Amino acid sequence: MNxxxxxxxxxxxxxxxxxxxxxxxxxxxxxxxxxxVLSLMSNVLRRWGMYGILVLAMVPSIQCGNGPNFxxxxxxxxxxxxxxxxxxxxxxxxxxxxxxxxxxAWMSLLFAVVLSALIAWxxxxxxxVLLNRVKGSEMxxxxxxxxxxxxxxxxxxxxxxxxxxxxxxxxxGEGARNTITLANSFSExxxxxxxxxxxxxxxxxxxxxxxxxxxxxxxxxxxxxxKTGIAMSAAGANPNFAKASGINVNKMRIIGTAxxxxxxxxxxxxxxxxxxxxxxYNAPLMMGFSCVAAVLIGGASTTRARISHVIIGTFLFQGxxxxxxxxANSVLTGTDLSDIIRMIVSNGIILYALTKAKxxxxxxx
Amino acid sequence: MDTNYVLRMNNISKExxxxxxxxxINLSVAPGExxxxxxxxxxxxxxxxxxxxxxxxxxxxxxxxxxxxVDGVPVVIDSPHKAMELGIGMVHQxxxxxxxxxxxxxxxxxxxxxxxxFISRIFGKSLEKLDQKAMAKDAKKALDxxxxxxxxxxxxxxxxxxxxxxxxxxxEIDKSGIKLLIFDExxxxxxxxxxxxxxxxxxxxxxxxxxxxxxxxxxxxxxAVTDSMTVLRxxxxxxxxxxxxxxxxxxxxxxxxxxxxKLLDDTDDNRTISSDxxxxxxxNIEVKMPGERVRGVDLxxxxxxxxxxxxxxxxxxxxxxxxxxxxxxxxxxxxxxGNEIDPKILGDALKKGIANxxxxxxxxxxxxxxxIEQNITFTAMQIxxxxxxxxxxxxxxxxxxxxxxxxxxxxxxDIRCTGPDQAVGRLSGGNQQKVCIARALTLTPKxxxxxxxxxxxxIGAKKLVIELLAKLNRExxxxxxxxxxxxxxxxxxCDRIAIVAEGKIARILKPEDPDAEFGLAMSGVKxxxxxxx
Numbered sequence: 001m002n003x004x005x006x007x008x009x010x011x012x013x014x015x016x017x018x019x020x021x022x023x024x025x026x027x028x029x030x031x032x033x034x035x036x037v038l039s040l041m042s043n044v045l046r047r048w049g050m051y052g053i054l055v056l057a058m059v060p061s062i063q064c065g066n067g068p069n070f071x072x073x074x075x076x077x078x079x080x081x082x083x084x085x086x087x088x089x090x091x092x093x094x095x096x097x098x099x100x101x102x103x104x105a106w107m108s109l110l111f112a113v114v115l116s117a118l119i120a121w122x123x124x125x126x127x128x129v130l131l132n133r134v135k136g137s138e139m140x141x142x143x144x145x146x147x148x149x150x151x152x153x154x155x156x157x158x159x160x161x162x163x164x165x166x167x168x169x170x171x172x173g174e175g176a177r178n179t180i181t182l183a184n185s186f187s188e189x190x191x192x193x194x195x196x197x198x199x200x201x202x203x204x205x206x207x208x209x210x211x212x213x214x215x216x217x218x219x220x221x222x223x224x225x226x227k228t229g230i231a232m233s234a235a236g237a238n239p240n241f242a243k244a245s246g247i248n249v250n251k252m253r254i255i256g257t258a259x260x261x262x263x264x265x266x267x268x269x270x271x272x273x274x275x276x277x278x279x280x281y282n283a284p285l286m287m288g289f290s291c292v293a294a295v296l297i298g299g300a301s302t303t304r305a306r307i308s309h310v311i312i313g314t315f316l317f318q319g320x321x322x323x324x325x326x327x328a329n330s331v332l333t334g335t336d337l338s339d340i341i342r343m344i345v346s347n348g349i350i351l352y353a354l355t356k357a358k359x360x361x362x363x364x365x
Numbered sequence: 366m367d368t369n370y371v372l373r374m375n376n377i378s379k380e381x382x383x384x385x386x387x388x389x390i391n392l393s394v395a396p397g398e399x400x401x402x403x404x405x406x407x408x409x410x411x412x413x414x415x416x417x418x419x420x421x422x423x424x425x426x427x428x429x430x431x432x433x434x435v436d437g438v439p440v441v442i443d444s445p446h447k448a449m450e451l452g453i454g455m456v457h458q459x460x461x462x463x464x465x466x467x468x469x470x471x472x473x474x475x476x477x478x479x480x481x482x483f484i485s486r487i488f489g490k491s492l493e494k495l496d497q498k499a500m501a502k503d504a505k506k507a508l509d510x511x512x513x514x515x516x517x518x519x520x521x522x523x524x525x526x527x528x529x530x531x532x533x534x535x536x537e538i539d540k541s542g543i544k545l546l547i548f549d550e551x552x553x554x555x556x557x558x559x560x561x562x563x564x565x566x567x568x569x570x571x572x573x574x575x576x577x578x579x580x581x582x583x584x585x586x587x588x589a590v591t592d593s594m595t596v597l598r599x600x601x602x603x604x605x606x607x608x609x610x611x612x613x614x615x616x617x618x619x620x621x622x623x624x625x626x627k628l629l630d631d632t633d634d635n636r637t638i639s640s641d642x643x644x645x646x647x648x649n650i651e652v653k654m655p656g657e658r659v660r661g662v663d664l665x666x667x668x669x670x671x672x673x674x675x676x677x678x679x680x681x682x683x684x685x686x687x688x689x690x691x692x693x694x695x696x697x698x699x700x701x702x703g704n705e706i707d708p709k710i711l712g713d714a715l716k717k718g719i720a721n722x723x724x725x726x727x728x729x730x731x732x733x734x735x736x737i738e739q740n741i742t743f744t745a746m747q748i749x750x751x752x753x754x755x756x757x758x759x760x761x762x763x764x765x766x767x768x769x770x771x772x773x774x775x776x777x778x779d780i781r782c783t784g785p786d787q788a789v790g791r792l793s794g795g796n797q798q799k800v801c802i803a804r805a806l807t808l809t810p811k812x813x814x815x816x817x818x819x820x821x822x823x824i825g826a827k828k829l830v831i832e833l834l835a836k837l838n839r840e841x842x843x844x845x846x847x848x849x850x851x852x853x854x855x856x857x858x859c860d861r862i863a864i865v866a867e868g869k870i871a872r873i874l875k876p877e878d879p880d881a882e883f884g885l886a887m888s889g890v891k892x893x894x895x896x897x898x
Contacts, residue, residue: 225762230739231747240729243692244721245744246712304734 012312013299019316026324033330040323042204046191047318049209050274051294053216054267054287055314057260058295062305063224064256065236065249066131068292071142074127075120075264076284077153082116083185083269083278084176088164092185102189109186109273116265124261128254139302143288150285157280180278186269187276209274216266221307223259232256236303267291293317293346320345369437371396371544371576372417372453377431379412379423386412387429388601394545394576399567401579401587401594401608405620405887406678406850408597410580414547418448418455435544452544454537456551462529464522469497469504471521472536478503507535510573511566527559534566538575546570547578552586553679564590582620582677584613584888596620617884621852634839636669638860644668644844645689645719645812650697650708651868652681652688659684660868661697666812666846671838673859673876674848677887681868682848683724686814690714690721702811715748720805724816724848726794730801733790737782738764738771740789740800745807774803778833795826802833813837816848831858852883 009017031037054072061069086092086108097104127145134141158175162168166184167176181187193208223229235242235252242249268287272278295305298313321342328341370393379387387409394400404410415422416429419442423429432439435451442448462471478500479493504517513531515524521532530551537546548567552560567577567590579591587594588608596603596619603619645666652659659681666672676682688695688708695708706714714721723729732740745751746762752770754763771785778799782792789800798818805813815834819827835858837843849855855862856876863873866889874882 222759222761226759227746227750227753227762230743230762234732234743237732237734238729240725241732243711244690244723244729245747246715247747248711 011308015297016299016312016316019297019320023316023319023323026320026327029327029331030323033327035326035330038203040326042197043322044315044319045210046204046206046274047322048315049190049206049213050271051291051318052213052267052310052314053263053270054291055294055298056213056216056220056307056310057263057267058291058300059220059224059260059305059307059310060232060256060263061260062295062300062302063229063233063236064253065138065239065303066142066253066257066260067139067302068295068300069142069257069260069264070139070288070292071127071146071149072260072264072267072288072291073146073284074123074149075261076268076287077149078120078123078261079112079116079265079268079272080153080278080280080284082112082119082265083182083272084160084162084167084180085115086112087166087180087182087185087278088162090164090184102193105186105189106193109189109269112186112269113266116269117262120262120265121258124258125254127261128257131257132250132253146288147285150282154281176280178280178283180280182273182276182278186273189273190270191274206274209270212270216263217307217311220259220263224307228252228255289350290317290342290346293349296349296352317346317349369396370394370434371436373434373437374413374417375432375434377413377416377429377433379409379416379429381426386600387416390431390597390600390602391605392578392595393605394578396544396576397571397574398593399571399577399579399591401581401591402597403580403582403587403594403616403620404597405582408620409600410597412600413597414455414549414578414580417442417453417547419444449540452540452542453547454540454543454545455547455549456530456533456537457549462521462532465520467518467520468508468515468532468535469501469517471532472504472507472517472539473500474536476540503539504535507539508532510538511535511569512562527555527562530555530559530563531566534570538570543575545576545578547580549580550582551579552581552583560586582888584616584885587616588613613885613888614881617881617888618879621880621884621887636839636842638667638670640667642668644702645846646700647685647689648698648700650685650688650695650699652684652693652695654681654684654687654693657681657684657687658868659688659865662865662868662870664863664870666844668844669838669842670860671834671845671847671858673855673862674846674865675850675852675855675862675883675887676865676871678850680865680889682850682865683816684868685865686721686724686816686846686848689719689814712748715744715808718808718811720744720808720810720813722798722801722805722813722815722818724820726797726801726820731789731797734788736786737775737780737789737792737800738767738785741771741774741803741807742767744804748808751807770807771803774807778803779829793826794822795829798822798826798830799833802830806837810843812844812846814846814848817850818847819849819851819854827854834858852887 027037030040057072057075058068061067091111092104092108094104097107130145131138131141160176161174162176167180169175169177190209190212191206195207196205197203224233231242231247232252232255235247235249236256239249242252268284294313294317295309296313297317298309300306300309300313325341372394374390374392377387377390378385390409390413392413402410417433424443433442434440440451442451463474478496480496482494485493501517508515508517511531511534513535515528521529537543551563555563564586567579571577581587591608593605593607595605596616598620643665647662647664649661649663650659651661656679662685674682674685684693687693689699691708691711691713699706699708701717701719704717706717727733742752746753752763752767753760768785774780775782775785780796780799780803782796789797792800818830818834831854834845834847838845847855847859859876861873862876864871864883864886866887871886871889874886
């Protein structure tokens, strides 16, 4: 029994226990300051599912030896594009779904997911080829790939000939708006599926959203147990070892990058549907950083990551942001610390993890 | 001894973390003498030179015992700078030259000749103007001394390798008061004619009264150029002899020496090995492995034998297995048990039944953070699809079967561990090696290649690994190729031993052949290769 507890303790790790204890502490503090704890908790659960798949996108990238995917914005823009196409075709309001709005919304979501994941897969393969050429400095390169692609897509967003009224600027002109409402397509469709509780009064559990998140976690878990998944992890852990076992290391890295990019695309769609809007242009610029921070807080390193790191990390990171910030604001009245603290926490965690980083693909001959 | 020596090192001993690497070594060189320092890899040559140069690695590990005298005066050399001040120079094996600089600049770097200017009078010496003419003159003089006819303003970048070596020498002799020059395997990278030039230059320098220590393992060069030599073996002094008193065979014997330890007890040997039943036939393979290049090797391995490949480090013996496995760019034909193996296809050799245990156990051989079970099953799963369970739409890793297999292997190979989940990084060297062998055996290979199986493991574990290999060979009829730097190890287990020198097979010997034969082959003394021994 003692050994069991020790094992559990070791697999969770001291940093997580401290953060979790801190989380509990701020929840009590929130109660002390007469905040609506239930609504805060609902918010935590919602953001957990909302960010989960984006954070999950870090796992294949880390496992295949590329380090955390700072360039997940590449997948994000694919997801945005897929959603735009789904809105443009107005799939949710097709006549076959006339009697079942909910089904229409689901179909519109699935269409966006499948289309953008496919596009992201091919884009990710190209991205993987690029990363194979810059072994040893993947993290730096991927950060700039992420920044560049946002700038590049900004040009496309203004020029692409969308005609749907939700997308277009209201007064004439071409191109997409800054924020595009999903009210007519798949807004909150996952959140409301099999949800428990009432959004306005008590605890609201977005069951559909969480299940969707866990489903993807399970799929990636299975993938990591497959022959290709194991080969990919080995290629990331020790490229020379993998090569000696007859594995094409570069191919495995491309698979990992493509998978990560696809998950990024699916991730932003889940995020957008929970948020209710698509945020275009520069909105996803820094999104990669909070995802990296979340998976690292969950116990991953820049060379090893597990699914449990994603689940724990997203919960702790988002949970702290949701609960601790309002508490901090009411303790230090008159200040608006929320955004500053969010930046300090997420960048601080990334900095901490990078100082611990070593090895990786750089040691391949 | 009345001769007055320019350098005397007396009773030098050195320990690294409790391992004695040098025991009471004496080394003395007279002015104008060319003295060879000889020994196998690991005999202690480099450590001795590090001590002479006051390298930080020596002082960081507790210093050394013994005394050093230069010109009869005891000195304390605590930094490379001090050694230079005493007139000791070194020509490095890897060139320490700045490619973008001219020859003059390379020769004079750090010792520039400069004239004061108006600015330097105010701001100090570092802003003085370089006296290019005087420097060029000095450089030219140094180049002339060694007979190198090249313009001193040429940039080093793009010069042939041979020239770079000479520029290094020019830099050393340009230093005023140089008394002793050390050449660390200078001919290793040179062509034959360049090497001859270098030897001439050494003679020339010696005539000018500079003492030379020549570190090499090429016996023919030693015979040609040196006056005397010191031979080291396993950190002990074998002897200091005059070159005219010995012959190559005697030198080879001194370097190798018969070691008493026996790694394999006599076992029943009822194998029948026929010289016609060839399992692996290699024809003219060349492997571009950095530091271990193979330049055209033919080998025919007989079914059921244990074949050894030996030789000094850097000669290409490690390149052979890596080439067969397709890990480095390889050309040539490899026929294995009737099938052609294409070394350009990664994993082709694995698929056709050759398993390899890498020489770099921790770097290539293992996933250090993963469990024993993962390490043992990985290659067989990837290459042969073992340990996968079919779930209809997808095949997933079959942990149960893998665990069972790992437990079996742990039992048969006697791997000491807490269980199959233990991370291999936590195991001792010998047990890590067994995990590597277990992974290779999981492939049920027809031919097992093991490279440096006993590197970095203690003597007891060494014996176990050797016994294990012998057992696999005797009981299961597994053909084994064993690549090792330790001749003793090869001679205790192998049926035939090929000695590799300079990327080629120098000779194929029997384990009971005399030490001298092995020594000569390792030193690359060219002899007829007896194919049918």
